[in-house]
Amino acid sequence: MAKLTVEEREEKEEDSPKTDTDIEDRKNRQIYVFTREKQVCEELIDIEPDCKWVLLTYALLLGGLEACLPSDERQGVVSKVTEIFTRLCTLDPMRAAYYEHVRSQLMGLVEK
Numbered sequence: 001m002a003k004l005t006v007e008e009r010e011e012k013e014e015d016s017p018k019t020d021t022d023i024e025d026r027k028n029r030q031i032y033v034f035t036r037e038k039q040v041c042e043e044l045i046d047i048e049p050d051c052k053w054v055l056l057t058y059a060l061l062l063g064g065l066e067a068c069l070p071s072d073e074r075q076g077v078v079s080k081v082t083e084i085f086t087r088l089c090t091l092d093p094m095r096a097a098y099y100e101h102v103r104s105q106l107m108g109l110v111e112k
Helices: 006-015 020-047 052-068 078-091 093-110
Strands: none
Touching: 020 052, 052 078, 052 093, 078 093
16 A cells, blocks of 8 residues: 555545544544653753744643643643743844744744
């Protein structure tokens, strides 16, 4: 059986009808990936606490994970994400406007 390319897989997924189970499986996979990557970032932050790229990725993963979770399971990461972006602005003041923009966009997703 030949392997499908990413494009072929995405096209096949778009054509197939979505059931509640498909949607739930996809959401569970997203939560798993966000959680796993968040843990990797936490390990990297322990090693290099002032690495702005790891901090930015960590904040984005926290927001993404929060947005994927049902409202009754959310962990309330808004203050943690805000703290990370404040730290990023301190570490890299030249990009403070960028960090503020990303933070506001992320908070828009998380607060939905």
